[in-house]
Amino acid sequence: MKRQRGLLVLAVVLLLLPLVLPNAYYYDIAIRMAINAVVVLGLNLLIGFAGQISLGHAGFFGIGAYATAILTTQFGWHPLAAMAAGACGTAMLAALVAKPIFRLRGHYLAMATLGLGIIIAIVLKNEAAYTGGPDGMAVPALGLFGFELNGEKQWYWVFAANLLFSVWACTNLMDSPFGRALRALHGSEVASQVVGVDVARYKMAIFVFSAFFASIMGSLTAHYIGFVTPNVADFFHSIELVTMVVVGGMASVFGSVVGAVLLTALPQALATFEGWETVAFGSILMLFMIFLPRGLVPTLAAKFGRGD
Amino acid sequence: MALLEVRELSKAFGGVMAVQEVSFEVEPGIVYSVIGPNGAGKTTLFNLITGIYTPSSGEIRLDGQPIAGQAPHRLAQKGMARTFQNLQICMNMTARENVMVGAHLGLDRNLLKGMLRWPALRRADMALREKAAELMAYVGLEAFVDSRADAMPYGALKRLEVARALAAQPRILFLDEPAAGLNPKETSEIDVLVKKIADGGVTVVLVEHDMKMVMNISDRILVLDYGKKLTEGTAREVRRNPDVIAAYLGKAA
Ligand SMILES: Nc1ncnc2c1ncn2[C@@H]1O[C@H](COP(=O)(O)OP(=O)(O)O)[C@@H](O)[C@H]1O
Numbered sequence: 001m002k003r004q005r006g007l008l009v010l011a012v013v014l015l016l017l018p019l020v021l022p023n024a025y026y027y028d029i030a031i032r033m034a035i036n037a038v039v040v041l042g043l044n045l046l047i048g049f050a051g052q053i054s055l056g057h058a059g060f061f062g063i064g065a066y067a068t069a070i071l072t073t074q075f076g077w078h079p080l081a082a083m084a085a086g087a088c089g090t091a092m093l094a095a096l097v098a099k100p101i102f103r104l105r106g107h108y109l110a111m112a113t114l115g116l117g118i119i120i121a122i123v124l125k126n127e128a129a130y131t132g133g134p135d136g137m138a139v140p141a142l143g144l145f146g147f148e149l150n151g152e153k154q155w156y157w158v159f160a161a162n163l164l165f166s167v168w169a170c171t172n173l174m175d176s177p178f179g180r181a182l183r184a185l186h187g188s189e190v191a192s193q194v195v196g197v198d199v200a201r202y203k204m205a206i207f208v209f210s211a212f213f214a215s216i217m218g219s220l221t222a223h224y225i226g227f228v229t230p231n232v233a234d235f236f237h238s239i240e241l242v243t244m245v246v247v248g249g250m251a252s253v254f255g256s257v258v259g260a261v262l263l264t265a266l267p268q269a270l271a272t273f274e275g276w277e278t279v280a281f282g283s284i285l286m287l288f289m290i291f292l293p294r295g296l297v298p299t300l301a302a303k304f305g306r307g308d
Numbered sequence: 309m310a311l312l313e314v315r316e317l318s319k320a321f322g323g324v325m326a327v328q329e330v331s332f333e334v335e336p337g338i339v340y341s342v343i344g345p346n347g348a349g350k351t352t353l354f355n356l357i358t359g360i361y362t363p364s365s366g367e368i369r370l371d372g373q374p375i376a377g378q379a380p381h382r383l384a385q386k387g388m389a390r391t392f393q394n395l396q397i398c399m400n401m402t403a404r405e406n407v408m409v410g411a412h413l414g415l416d417r418n419l420l421k422g423m424l425r426w427p428a429l430r431r432a433d434m435a436l437r438e439k440a441a442e443l444m445a446y447v448g449l450e451a452f453v454d455s456r457a458d459a460m461p462y463g464a465l466k467r468l469e470v471a472r473a474l475a476a477q478p479r480i481l482f483l484d485e486p487a488a489g490l491n492p493k494e495t496s497e498i499d500v501l502v503k504k505i506a507d508g509g510v511t512v513v514l515v516e517h518d519m520k521m522v523m524n525i526s527d528r529i530l531v532l533d534y535g536k537k538l539t540e541g542t543a544r545e546v547r548r549n550p551d552v553i554a555a556y557l558g559k560a561a
Pocket residue numbers: 321324325326344345346347348349350351352353
């Protein structure tokens with residue numbers, strides 16, 4: 001019942017939000033919150049639930065965004081085909097990078113994903129013939145079934161529905177045998193092994209799934225904004241995503257949403273301190289690690305006597 | 309045929325021979341105990357058999373099939389389950405979920421079905437929730453069904469390990485000092501529990517320091533000392549063995 005209540009609250013908020021959003025600028029912020037929330041949700045499955053790390057998630061997001069941009073404009077692909085190709089390519093790349101690491105034990109995952117993210121960002125910047133280089137490139141609108149998505153108001157509903165579905169799906173997943181095995185290997189790797197969990201395979205599966213998730217969101221975001229630059233894949237974006245996971249709360253589905261909402265709003269609030277966002281995010285990440293390591297939602301939930 | 313056969317099994321950690329050319333057989337349906345002073349190699353022996361460590365040399369057979377060096381999750385598929393002397397509980401989960409994880413192999417673990425709340429998978433999971441509560445009652449944890457694992461006392465966590473292992477419906481169960489650190493009352497409850505499990509048809513391999521309990525419930529006993537087999541036999545034989553009295557029982561008594 002608890003999970004249904006949370007989902008219901010989210011649905012109501014998403015439904016009523018347009019009533020108080022005064023103009024396109026605020027719609028845009030709400031949409032960016034929803035986009036970040038979904039990516040962070042996928043990342044939290046990996047970091048919070050399974051206890052693994054990715055410092056290159058923006059790279060996966062970037063691959064999705066650019067797969068969409070390049071395949072639709074330069075090769076004339078259907079947007080859905082481009083999105084699927086980007087997501088599958090991302091999943092394969094993630095599997096390729098992670099396989100040897102998970103067989104060895106996870107310590108090197110942080111370094112490997114960090115490196116991978118940086119390499120992806122560099123490739124996107126340098127392959128100017130395809131990607132437009134540092135200036136980026138335009139992306140056509142997303143047309144489906146003869147209907148073209150236009151403007152913030154239409155996109156709002158796409159991302160709101162997407163977020164609601166993702167929260168529902170992730171909550172389900174973590175309460176299923178697959179999700180329990182993931183949480184168990186986080187809790188005790190050896191205990192989960194002796195009851196039959198193939199630990200390396202599960203880590204790999206959630207890493208690939210999480211990357212797949214990010215890639216799809218990258219594709220959708222590219223269509224929404226109508227333009228992509230290599231910044232979407234850079235290290236700072238990866239750190240933003242990790243910070244959102246930590247602030248909202250590890251292993252908390254609703255924490256992911258809260259973290260994404262708060263930290264998407266932050267740069268808007270800090271607009272007058274342009275250029276200091278990196279410092280702000282770094283400090284927030286550090287302060288939370290030290291003073292509130294469980295993140296906002298789990299800490300509050302514990303305080304008010306109920307689990308998440 | 310013996311359910312478990314161990315032949316000339318050895319494990320060296322650097323220069324230390326933690327287990328040295330140990331051989332024994334466990335017939336199905338019995339309680340088989342492994343005793344010996346601290347550092348004798350009992351836990352290492354369990355770790356070798358359940359796949360946590362790879363043997364330096366020697367053979368392990370289950371149902372006559374060689375299993376030495378196989379990964380723990382593969383051995384779980386073959387019907388092995390175990391508990392840990394130093395607790396291995398998932399503190400990030402509830403007590404009941406810890407037990408449910410024990411049933412991992414019996415479930416549909418599909419990611420997509422889990423995500424979409426697939427009805428058949430959901431139904432199996434609801435049934436498992438009940439089963440887990442029953443198992444917890446079976447080991448005497450009915451009061452803790454909906455507790456968080458990290459809020460439970462040590463003695464309860466020892467039992468939770470047993471409940472999780474039982475959830476896997478093993479054929480052979482390895483219990484590493486299930487009564488260590490418990491008071492006499494709790495110890496005698498564990499004693500009863502182990503008997504109950506064995507009577508249920510599960511072959512039990514037990515490491516335990518409590519001599520009264522071991523002598524009481526074991527069909528056969530293996531005595532280790534400095535990684536080597538000192539002797540092996542029925543409780544009566546072992547108790548009479550002068551080497552055992554000198555090396556172990558004499559000191560303990
Ligand atoms: N992972 C390990 N690395 C190095 N030495 C170990 C390891 N595990 C056990 N040992 C050593 O092996 C010997 C047997 O230990 P153990 O099997 O835990 O004994 P017991 O369970 O009988 O008390 C001890 O000397 C211990 O220090």
